[in-house]
Structure formats: structure tokens, C-alpha cells
Amino acid sequence: MPKDTELGYEKVNVSYTEIGKMERHLLGMQARCRVVSSVWLWGVFAGMAYVLTENLNLHISNELIFVGINTTALLGICILWALDLQVYHRQLVWVMEEGKYMEGKYNWLPKLRKFRYGLLCHSDSSPRMVWYYLTQVLLLQSFGAASLATWLYKYQREALAGYTSLYVIIVSLIILIVYVITDDKVPTNPKGHKKPSK
Numbered sequence: 001m002p003k004d005t006e007l008g009y010e011k012v013n014v015s016y017t018e019i020g021k022m023e024r025h026l027l028g029m030q031a032r033c034r035v036v037s038s039v040w041l042w043g044v045f046a047g048m049a050y051v052l053t054e055n056l057n058l059h060i061s062n063e064l065i066f067v068g069i070n071t072t073a074l075l076g077i078c079i080l081w082a083l084d085l086q087v088y089h090r091q092l093v094w095v096m097e098e099g100k101y102m103e104g105k106y107n108w109l110p111k112l113r114k115f116r117y118g119l120l121c122h123s124d125s126s127p128r129m130v131w132y133y134l135t136q137v138l139l140l141q142s143f144g145a146a147s148l149a150t151w152l153y154k155y156q157r158e159a160l161a162g163y164t165s166l167y168v169i170i171v172s173l174i175i176l177i178v179y180v181i182t183d184d185k186v187p188t189n190p191k192g193h194k195k196p197s198k
Contacts, residue, residue: 012106019099026092033084034132037077041136044073044143063151067167070144074137074171078178081133085182089129130182134175141171 047069051062058065100113145168152160 012102012109016099016102016109019095019102022095023092023099026088026095030084030088030092033080033088037080037133037136040073040076041140044069044140048143061151061154063147063154066147067144067151070140070147071171074140074144075174077133077136077140078174081130081137082178082182084133085129130179134179137175141168141175144171 048066051065051069096113103109103111103113145164148167149160149164152163156163
């Protein structure tokens with residue numbers, strides 16, 4: 001085998017290996033985002049249970065503490081949601097597209113990305129990932145609104161409907177903004193190649 005050909009094979013192998021490392025790194029970062037969001041969700045329940053069972057003497061109603069806990073966790077999960085789908089997932093699509101392109105160009109490379117690319121980077125996978133986060137934030141919103149409504153029912157009944165509705169509207173707007181930001185179609189053709197006509 002000529003030396004130039006060997007050097008060409010070596011460069012392709014190095015690039016292909018580096019793409020695999022980047023893919024694993026991005027998949028790991030996405031997995032961490034989802035683990036942290038789940039931990040925060042369970043941490044909210046643990047925090048509420050702790051507040052209920054311990055006498056903290058904070059001179060603040062438990063319901064208001066619950067509103068603060070739920071709203072803070074909800075905002076944190078929204079940030080993780082945007083980071084996961086708008087940053088890491090988009091990078092993953094581009095890296096996997098490059099790996100798929102190399103596998104198509106160099107026939108001697110193993111065809112590892114055909115199934116994985118279809119599973120992780122197809123547009124149908126994005127709504128499933130969105131629902132993972134959306135379910136958590138809607139659950140936290142429900143607990144926050146119920147806690148606020150309970151506190152208002154005890155101390156300010158005349159403001160119950162107004163303030164609870166305002167809380168739900170503001171939080172829903174935040175969730176909607178994050179949903180719109182992350183639900184745009186991830187580019188499945190980042191290289192700008194023309195898609196084959198059906």
C-alpha cells in the first residue's frame with residue numbers, strides 16, 4: 001500500500017474516532033441534563049415533605065414555601081430543557097451527520113450511524129424529549145398553583161381567583177417560551193445538501 005494512501009486512511013480514522021468521542025460526550029451531557037431534572041423533581045417532593053414534618057419557625061406559611069420551591073425547581077428544569085434540546089441536541093445532530101457523511105464517503109468504515117442517526121436525530125424524537133421535560137414542569141406548576149391557592153383561601157379569599165390565575169398565566173408563558181425555543185425543527189441536513197425528491 002502506498003504511503004500516501006496509508007496517511008489518508010490514518011487521517012480518516014483519526015477524524016472518525018474523534019467524531020465518535022464527540023457523540024459520546026454530547027449524549028452523556030444530555031443524559032446528565034435529564035438526570036439532574038429528575039433529581040430536582042424528586043428533591044421538590046422531599047423538600048415539601050421535610051417542611052411538613054419539621055417545625056422550621058420561619059414565620060412564613062408552608063404554602064408560600066411550597067410555591068417558592070416549586071417555582072424555583074420549575075425554572076431550573078426549564079433551563080435544563082433549553083440547554084439539552086437547543087444546545088446539546090443540535091450539536092449532536094451536526095456531529096452525527098458528519099459521521100454519517102464519512103461512512104457514506106468511505107465504504108471501508110463501519111456503518112454504525114444509520115440506525116442511531118434515525119433514532120436520535122429524526123424529527124420524531126424531538127417531541128418525545130420535549131414531553132419528558134414538559135410533564136415535569138406542568139406537574140410543578142400544578143403543585144405551585146395549588147399551594148398558592150391554598151394560602152390565598154386561608155388568608156385572602158377575595159384574591160384567590162385573581163392571584164392564582166396570574167401565577168398560572170406567568171408560569172405558562174415561561175413554559176410556552178421554552179417550548180417554542182426548543183420545539184423548532186432541528187436541522188436534519190446541516191451540510192446544505194439537496195434532499196432527494198420523493
